[in-house]
Amino acid sequence: MNRVVALIDGEHYPPVVRFALDRLSQESEVVAAAFLGGTEKVDLDAGFATYGVPIVAEATAEESLAAAIAAYSPDEVVDLSDEPVVSSTDRFRLASVALSSGVDYRGADFAFTAPRVAVVPTTPTLGLIGTGKRVGKTAISGYVARLLKSRGHDIAVLAMGRGGPAEPELIHGERVKLTTPDLLELARQGKHASSDNYEDAVMSRVTTVGCRRCGGGMAGETFFSNVEEGARLADTLGKELIILEGSGAAIPPVHADANILVVGAGRGVVYVDGYFGPYRMGLADSVIIASAEEPVATQAQVDEIRTEIARQRPDVPCVVTTFRPCPIESVDGKRVFFATTAPAEVLPKLTEHLEKKHGCEVVAASAHLSNRSMLRVDMQLAAGRYDVLLTELKAAAIDVVAEAGDEAGVPTVLCDNVPVAFGGADLDEEVGRVAGLAIERGRQRGA
Numbered sequence: 001m002n003r004v005v006a007l008i009d010g011e012h013y014p015p016v017v018r019f020a021l022d023r024l025s026q027e028s029e030v031v032a033a034a035f036l037g038g039t040e041k042v043d044l045d046a047g048f049a050t051y052g053v054p055i056v057a058e059a060t061a062e063e064s065l066a067a068a069i070a071a072y073s074p075d076e077v078v079d080l081s082d083e084p085v086v087s088s089t090d091r092f093r094l095a096s097v098a099l100s101s102g103v104d105y106r107g108a109d110f111a112f113t114a115p116r117v118a119v120v121p122t123t124p125t126l127g128l129i130g131t132g133k134r135v136g137k138t139a140i141s142g143y144v145a146r147l148l149k150s151r152g153h154d155i156a157v158l159a160m161g162r163g164g165p166a167e168p169e170l171i172h173g174e175r176v177k178l179t180t181p182d183l184l185e186l187a188r189q190g191k192h193a194s195s196d197n198y199e200d201a202v203m204s205r206v207t208t209v210g211c212r213r214c215g216g217g218m219a220g221e222t223f224f225s226n227v228e229e230g231a232r233l234a235d236t237l238g239k240e241l242i243i244l245e246g247s248g249a250a251i252p253p254v255h256a257d258a259n260i261l262v263v264g265a266g267r268g269v270v271y272v273d274g275y276f277g278p279y280r281m282g283l284a285d286s287v288i289i290a291s292a293e294e295p296v297a298t299q300a301q302v303d304e305i306r307t308e309i310a311r312q313r314p315d316v317p318c319v320v321t322t323f324r325p326c327p328i329e330s331v332d333g334k335r336v337f338f339a340t341t342a343p344a345e346v347l348p349k350l351t352e353h354l355e356k357k358h359g360c361e362v363v364a365a366s367a368h369l370s371n372r373s374m375l376r377v378d379m380q381l382a383a384g385r386y387d388v389l390l391t392e393l394k395a396a397a398i399d400v401v402a403e404a405g406d407e408a409g410v411p412t413v414l415c416d417n418v419p420v421a422f423g424g425a426d427l428d429e430e431v432g433r434v435a436g437l438a439i440e441r442g443r444q445r446g447a
Contacts, residue, residue: 001028001029002027002028002029002075002076003028003029003031003072003073003074003075003076004024004028004029004030004031004074004075004076004077004078005030005031005032005033005034005065005068005069005072005074005076005077005078005103006020006021006024006030006032006033006034006053006077006078006079006080007033007034007036007061007065007077007078007079007080007081007086007094008021008033008034008035008036008051008055008080008081009035009036009037009038009080009081009082009085009086010035010037010038010039010040010041010042010044010085011038011040011041011081011082011084011085012038012041012080012081012082013041013042014041014042014050014051015050017051017080018050018051018052020080021033021051021052021053021080022052024078024080028076028078030053031053031054031072031074032053032054032055032056032068032071032072032074033051033053033054033055033056033068033080034055034056034057034061034064034065034067034068035048035055035056035057035064036061036064036065036081036085036086036094037061037085038081038084038085054072056068056071061085061086061090061093061094062093062094062097065077065094065097065098066097066101069097069098069101069103070101074103075103075104076103076104076105076106077094077098077103077104077105077106078106078107079091079094079105079106079107079108089274091107091110092274092275092276092278093278095112095219095276095279096276096277096278096279096282097278098112098114099112099114099115099219099276099279100279100282100283101114102114112218112219113217113219113221114219115217115219115220115221115251115253116221116253117253117254117255118227118228118231118253118254119227119228119231119232119235119253119254119255120254120255121231121232121234121235121242121254121255122235122446123234123235123237123238123239123240123241123242123442124240124241124242124257124438124439124440124441124442124443124445124446125241125242125243125244125254125255125256125257125438125442126144126241126242126243126244126256126257126258126259126260126434126435126438127243127244127246127251127252127254127256127258127259127260127283128140128141128144128243128244128245128246128259128260128262129220129246129251129259129260129261129262129280129283130246130248130249130261130262130263130264131249131261131262131263131264131267131271131272131277131280132248132249132264132267132271133248133249134264134341135262135263135264135267135290135291136262136264136290136291136321136323136417136419137245137246137262137290138159138196138199138200138245138394139323139416139417139418139419140260140262140288140290140321140419141157141159141196141200141243141245142199142200142203142204142416143204143418143419143427143431144243144260144431144435145157145200145204145206145243146203146204146205146206147428147431147432148241148431148432148435149174149204149205149206151432153240153241153435154238154239154240154241155206155207155239155240155241155242155243156206156207156208156209156234156237156239156241156242156243157197157200157204157206157207157208157209157242157243157245158208158209158211158227158230158231158234158242158243158244158245158252158254159195159196159197159200159208159209159210159211159245159247160196160210160211160212160213160222160225160227160230160245160246160247160250160252161192161195161196161197161210161211161212161213161247162212162213162214162247162248163192163194163195163212164192164195164196164197164210164211164212164213164226165191165195165197165210165211165212166212166226167226167229168209168210168211168226168229168230168233169197169209169210169211170207170208170209170233171197171198171201171207171208171209171210172207173200173201173202173204173205173206173207173208174205174206174207177205178198178201178202180398180402180411180412180413180414181406183198183202183393183398183402184398184402184403184406186198186398187398187399187402187403193397193398193399194393194394194395194396194397194398194399195210196210196245196247197209197210197211198210198393199393199394200245202328202393202414203328203393203414203416207237207239209230209231209233209234210230211225211226211227211229211230212225212226213225213226213227213247213250216247216248216249216250217250218275218276219276219279220246220249220250220251220276220279220280221250221251221253222247222250222253225253227252227253227254228253228254231244231252231254240439241435241438241439241442244256249280251283256283256438257437257438257439257441257442257445258285258286258434258435258437258438258441259283259284259285259286260284260285260286260287260288260431260434261280261281261283261284261286261287261288262287262288262290263287263288263289263290263305263309264290264291265289265290265291265292265293265296265297265301265302265305265320266291266296266297266301266343268301268304268305269301269304269305269308272305272308272309272312273308273312278312281309281312281313281316282313284313284316285316285434285437285438286316286317286318286319286430286431286433286434287309287313287316287317287318287319288318288319288321288419288427289302289305289306289309289318289319289320289321290321290322290323290419291321291322291323292320292321292322292422293322293422295343295345295346296343296345296346302320306318306320317430317433319421319425319427319430320421320422320423320425321419321420321421321422321427322419322420322422323342323417323418323419323420324350324353324357324417324418324420325338325340325350325353325354325390325392325415325416325417325418326357326358326415326416326417326418327354327358327360327390327413327414327415327416328413328414328415328416329413329414330358331354331358331359331360331388331390331413332358332359332360333359333360334360334361334386334387334388335360335361335363335385335386335387335388336354336360336361336362336363336386336387336388336389336390337362337363337364337365337366337379337382337385337386337388337389337390338350338351338354338362338364338365338366338390338391338415339365339366339368339369339375339378339379339389339390339391339392339396339397339401340365340366340367340369340391340392340415341367341369341370341392341394341395342367343367344367347365347367350365351365354390360388360390363382363385363386364378364381364382364385364386366378366379369391369392369394369395369396369397369401370394370395370396371396372395372396372399372400375396375400375401376400376404379400379401379404383408386410387410388410388411388412388413389401389402389404389405389410389411389412389413390412390413390414390415391412391413391414391415392414392415392416392417393414393415397414
């Protein structure tokens, strides 16, 4: 029979709670209840014997639930509490506690299922997950891959994306250098040639396994994917480490020995302290705050996110970063049209960096790389003024930008996004630390 920990409060009259627990016991084994607070209808001085099951009561609701799960190992948490003791925000925090322990959580009209681990590779694994889309996760994943490769680690990246291949696709990026014409040919075959696995292979020159997924749950589960098959393929490659790259807020259904969590500064603190932010924080061994500069995020917003991260996980290092564009081929002396998925407000900062650091003249720029119609308009307005098309390898980079360049006889140069740490933090040191942690845990797991 299903083992259940119930959540109860003192705003319900105890005989009514006892009635609900008795009804619940007809379908499940109620092993304990966690008392979440409330005093209106319960005499705390009289104790909890009236409920008929063991009661766990700690200083906070989250602590009560965590202690009950640790003591009674339930399969499911059933929430019999209500406002005003717990709000909807509180319930997400409680659900995060349950799901972090692999325990499902449901209430009167909602249910959250703990994301499943479908594959446990023999190879050590490092997860790279995010709080949402466009937080810079793939750029950081590419940076991590390049850094570890430069330090002599033999790695592979398992990437899942909304435009990934029908069958897991193995690319030996360290052996085969994919060019813009190669990617253009793939696009003409009907493939999404800007998918994350191509970006990783092109920008980092490492082995990649590309997968697809569709649908994403609030805690990171996907509706459909071929990631399980991709993980099994990656595990046969004999690598020292597999980087598991998430997609948006979705998390690969693969065991991770350690996790780097990427938080988008512009999304605000709610993605850390609200919804399933606490669940993702519970998975993290390291946190990178990305795009942490104005106009995307104010210093006050960044400080608020850092404070919340430290409150939840004082044991986890946090590095604050931003991104700077870096063409993978020289554009020195060229007139450039630059296409990016970055917000329009940061275009002046990015174009200034390109001109000062890479010696080009940015004659026009578009923040509409993820909007094909508006991107085409931007390119038409700049037609005849540029010698080179410079684009991130995302969204419409190949099927629109490179295709237009091919038709016009204008070369397309791909552009990486490189994370840059603020405040004297050493991003390389932190990446090396968490990668070493993943490798050590993976080896101990396999011992």
